[in-house]
Amino acid sequence: MSTLISEIGEFALIDRMQAVLGAPSDADLLAGIADDAAVYRIGGGKVHVVTTDALIEAVHFDRTFMPMQHLGVKALSVNVSDIAAMNAVPRYATIALGLPNNVSVEQVEALYQGFQQAAAQYGCTIIGGDTTAARFLTISVTVIGEAREEQVVYRSGARPGDALCVTGDVGAAYAGLQVLLDQRRQLQEQGEDYEPDITDVQYVIQRQLAPTAQVNVIRDWAERGVQPTALIDVSDGVASEIHHLCAQGGVGARVYTASLPIAFETRDVADHFREDVDTYALFGGEDYELLFTMPPAVLDKLDPTTFVAIGEITTPETGVQLQTPEGTLVNLGAGGYQHFNDEPSS
Amino acid sequence: MSTLISEIGEFALIDRMQAVLGAPSDADLLAGIADDAAVYRIGGGKVHVVTTDALIEAVHFDRTFMPMQHLGVKALSVNVSDIAAMNAVPRYATIALGLPNNVSVEQVEALYQGFQQAAAQYGCTIIGGDTTAARFLTISVTVIGEAREEQVVYRSGARPGDALCVTGDVGAAYAGLQVLLDQRRQLQEQGEDYEPDITDVQYVIQRQLAPTAQVNVIRDWAERGVQPTALIDVSDGVASEIHHLCAQGGVGARVYTASLPIAFETRDVADHFREDVDTYALFGGEDYELLFTMPPAVLDKLDPTTFVAIGEITTPETGVQLQTPEGTLVNLGAGGYQHFNDEPSS
Secondary structure, eight states: OOOBHHHHHHHHHHHHHHHHHOOOOOTTEEEOTTSSSEEEEEETTEEEEEEEEEEEBTTTBOGGGSOHHHHHHHHHHHHHHHHHTTTOEEEEEEEEEEEOTTSBHHHHHHHHHHHHHHHHHHTOEEEEEEEEEOSSOEEEEEEEEEEEGGGOOOTTOOOTTOEEEESSOOSHHHHHHHHHHHHHHHHHHHGGGOOOOOGGGHHHHHHHHSOOOOHHHHHHHHHHTOOOSEEEEOSSOHHHHHHHHHHHHTOEEEEEGGGOOOOHHHHHHHHHTTOOHHHHHHHOOOOOOEEEEEOHHHHTTSOGGGOEEEEEEEOGGGOEEEEOTTSOEEEOOOOOOOOTTOOOOO | OOOBHHHHHHHHHHHHHHHHHOOOOOTTEEEOTTSSSEEEEEETTEEEEEEEEEEEBTTTBOGGGSOHHHHHHHHHHHHHHHHHTTTOEEEEEEEEEEEOTTSBHHHHHHHHHHHHHHHHHHTOEEEEEEEEEOSSOEEEEEEEEEEEGGGOOOTTOOOTTOEEEESSOOSHHHHHHHHHHHHHHHHHHHGGGOOOOOGGGHHHHHHHHSOOOOHHHHHHHHHHTOOOSEEEEOSSOHHHHHHHHHHHHTOEEEEEGGGOOOOHHHHHHHHHTTOOHHHHHHHOOOOOOEEEEEOHHHHTTSOGGGOEEEEEEEOGGGOEEEEOTTSOEEEOOOOOOOOTTOOOOO
16 A cells, blocks of 8 residues: 555544554643644643644745744744643753755854744743754754643633634735745846845745744733633634634634734735735734634733734534625635645645 | 855864853753753652654665664654663653655554554653655654653763673674665665575664664663663764763773674674674664663672673773773774765764
8 A cells, every 4th residue: 555645635644643653641641742732741730841843945945035043033933832822831942953065054053043042032942952964954843831730721622702812913924925935936037136125025024934933922821810712823824723723622713804913014915916815814824823712701801902803713503604894704714825835735 | 154064073063053052041951952862850859851863864764775664663762762871761752754745654654653662662652743745754853751850860970990881782783784785785786686685684684773772771770779870872883972971071981892792693794794893883883772881889789681891981091992802902083973875974
């Protein structure tokens, strides 16, 4: 038997991996492969939360358009975002680097400046790593976070009547990707003469190249003594994450298109390419904002400038619906996203 | 400035990475990047020990000669070996996979069978992972181990008068590598007609393809209430590891060539290729045995079938010396090792 991964897709592949592993028997393990991160007790009422994610050249990024320092920021941020998505704060990170021989020592230093900049921002410490040769630049990061056991929020806790919220504007990272892909096309056509004007698109490029994990939100919630009922970070796209929350919580959701927080810079990019900005917002992905659900009464305890309510959790019968500004209800699919080079994501 | 990594070497590169990171400020962190694994307190007198290592196709292995299940065993074992090298036992592992599109679902399952086989053997649980597209098969593993704080053994504790010991035979993995490289050459010359006879070389091939981390030794020491003064695993080669222990402990060492434990299968391979088997044993690497130092009086508490004394720790003046069977003393260099494809290791 030889089955292509593309025939069955990523989620079926993960199911088959889990079938090989069987049920874990560790008594301290509270969550394994199914959530954003694994959770295990360390004693004293505390848990550690662990996640790992790799960024690979020619799949996740194009070195031509990715300054090494930004790459360092992004590699750490996408992992820290998974820790935040469990309502935990990051403590430690390890980094395994695969370095092709056309990466210079100075470039590795710039990459590490990015790691260190992000680690300092998030209050976490880089404690170890591995460096080896590789044909393509490969960055595998593991982050270990910490929380009290009762503080951990899973994907499964959303209840009908909860508000569905997001911590910041969405679609910007995808707009940034479109700008960078366009610049690459123009560079290929016009050659060295091409000088991109990036003044109007700096915000969206920044959101694509050096995203910020929402650790400050997690610390703010802890200080206020509130926590969401369900939580996930926006890596694959808002629609896809809503589907995860609904599937794992056994609920439905209604999303209001008019409520989606979209930056004017993102609208400008969509207009420029004559594309629909709501599509950017719903399916774009890589925003690394937090999508969360919370009863409206608890929501009142939050600083209203730190989130936007984009919908509500419903009973499961109606599935995930989108309400347009005209009041029409349509089914919202999970959609998808594409990697930088249009490689099949497996 | 653009400096090639090969100009300054791996250790200088790590120094420059550490310079960018600066001194860690986390109060619970006991050891960072310099040892086999990082160590941090989790409360209750316990520490966690974390290590990460990547295996990359065309650098660390050739898929033609590496059954996927063995590759899974090896990827986990090399990381667990770093945990054992701190006198800790493994608890949890995460795995980030980069999969080229010519790897089938069944091959991924075989890889996971290897992960699971090794995890069960070592008593650790695979708790999470990441799967993404890649041009070359890439396996990044992170293992989290556990120990009591006073139980952790660092590279730096060797003292003059300590015995220098190894937990099993050395040079076999390198002999296995020579056999596999020879088979590849013959396959390239003779094509499909070539049928390698592997009956006499199964042991050394197994040591190369599916090594075992010495977790049983760590559990045995804990039961006996003994611990070494210094400890490291044999990944780069016995000579190189001795140099690490001596540099970090501020001591010297004398090694007796005649005492090196070498399997007869390893001798046969060296004879076949008309090479010096002591070179295999001292510089071969990838044996994943433990090299440790212990006062002779403590050594008496161990089961004598579980280790071989190969030398003694001396004062630093004489450096690292090798005593030949004839009684001649020569300086022992750190030597080196090569990856499967003779890629420059960075």
